[in-house]
Each structure stands twice: as structure tokens, then as C-alpha cells.
Amino acid sequence: MAIHENNGCPNRELMNAFVERTLPPETAGDVAMHVSHCERCRTGMRELVLVKAQEKVRERWTSIREVFAPRREYLAAADGQTADQLQHDAAVRSGFIHFTAHLDENDADFWHVKLALPTVITNKSRLRLQVLGKNEQRIERGELVFCGAKMPVEQGRASMLVSEFRAYIKNPENSMISFRRATGREIEGIPVLAYDMQR
Numbered sequence: 627m628a629i630h631e632n633n634g635c636p637n638r639e640l641m642n643a644f645v646e647r648t649l650p651p652e653t654a655g656d657v658a659m660h661v662s663h664c665e666r667c668r669t670g671m672r673e674l675v676l677v678k679a680q681e682k683v684r685e686r687w688t689s690i691r692e693v694f695a696p697r698r699e700y701l702a703a704a705d706g707q708t709a710d711q712l713q714h715d716a717a718v719r720s721g722f723i724h725f726t727a728h729l730d731e732n733d734a735d736f737w738h739v740k741l742a743l744p745t746v747i748t749n750k751s752r753l754r755l756q757v758l759g760k761n762e763q764r765i766e767r768g769e770l771v772f773c774g775a776k777m778p779v780e781q782g783r784a785s786m787l788v789s790e791f792r793a794y795i796k797n798p799e800n801s802m803i804s805f806r807r808a809t810g811r812e813i814e815g816i817p818v819l820a821y822d823m824q825r
């Protein structure tokens with residue numbers, strides 16, 4: 627089949643199929659071999675991989691936005707509604723929504739929560755959150771209260787079924803996010819969607 631352009635480089639379709647891993651092994655091997663010694667195709671491949679990854683995360687963003695629909699303000703900044711589009715792009719790039727304690731980063735009780743954007747959301751999916759402290763060290767134990775839903779933190783992780791979470795997010799009385807350490811100190815947080823990007 628005509629897989630090569632005039633200059634011997636794989637065409638766009640083939641590159642696409644390679645990145646999506648839908649090529650038969652032999653053809654994939656040929657493409658990999660070519661790319662390994664063609665600077666032009668290496669650059670093209672890198673760009674393609676990045677674009678594909680962003681598409682995937684953008685789909686995830688769409689699904690998480692639906693869960694937060696009753697309290698749009700929680701994601702407004704991330705959604706490019708109130709803050710600048712950069713924050714939304716950062717969330718889309720990193721695949722996470724970030725929240726941090728409303729505290730100085732050097733405070734011993736500073737925390738940072740990462741909510742992973744799920745691929746597809748159904749009522750049986752789980753929202754998964756990581757709870758990190760200073761220097762991105764996981765916080766072993768505590769209690770995360772996210773939109774009113776109380777989640778125990780074990781080994782730096784908390785999770786909840788989307789079906790359960792939906793009941794909490796509907797209640798306008800519930801505050802956004804706070805974390806209570808094992809020591810009992812509870813600190814409220816705010817969304818900071820470009821957290822990782824600033825480092």
C-alpha cells in the first residue's frame with residue numbers, strides 16, 4: 627500500500643494509526659524505524675501525540691463538567707468563564723483539577739488536592755482525589771470534605787461514587803472543599819487550576 631509520501635516519510639493517516647496503535651505490528655515496526663532516523667517525522671510525531679492526549683483530556687473535561695453542573699461556580703474559573711482561558715487549558719493539559727488550602731504554601735498544614743478527570747462518567751464511576759502536602763508529599767490520613775461529601779483519606783487518597791457525590795453537589799449550602807488533618811486542624815481550600823503548571 628502507498629504508505630509513503632514522495633520523500634519517503636509515512637503519510638498523515640499512517641502516523642495517526644501509529645499513534646492510535648491500530649497498525650499491524652509489521653507496519654508499526656516500519657514506521658517506528660523510519661521515525662527513529664527522521665528528524666522531521668520525529669517532530670511531527672511528538673506534536674501528534676500531544677494533540678491526541680489533549681483531545682482525550684478535553685473529553686474528560688466535558689464529562690466532569692456535567693457532574694458539576696448544579697454548582698457551575700466551582701468550575702467556572704476552570705471553564706474559562708470568569709478567569710482566563712489559560713486556567714482551563716492548564717486543567718485540560720494536566721488532566722486534573724487542582725485545589726489548595728487557603729494558606730501560605732510554607733505553612734505546615736498546607737494541602738493540595740488533585741481531582742483526576744475521569745474518562746467517562748456514569749453513576750458507577752468514582753471520583754478520585756489525591757491529597758498532598760508540602761513538596762507534594764502525600765498526606766497519609768485525614769478527612770476531605772468536598773462539596774459537603776465527607777471522604778476519609780487513606781494513604782493520600784480519597785474517592786466517592788459519582789452517584790453519591792451528585793446528592794451533595796446539589797446542595798447550595800455545602801462549601802466547596804476543606805481538609806481536616808489527623809491533628810484536627812481543618813483548612814478550607816480554593817480551586818487553583820494551574821497548580822502544576824506554575825512549577
Ligand SMILES: [Zn+2]
Pocket residue numbers: 634635636660661664665666667
Ligand atoms: Zn520522515
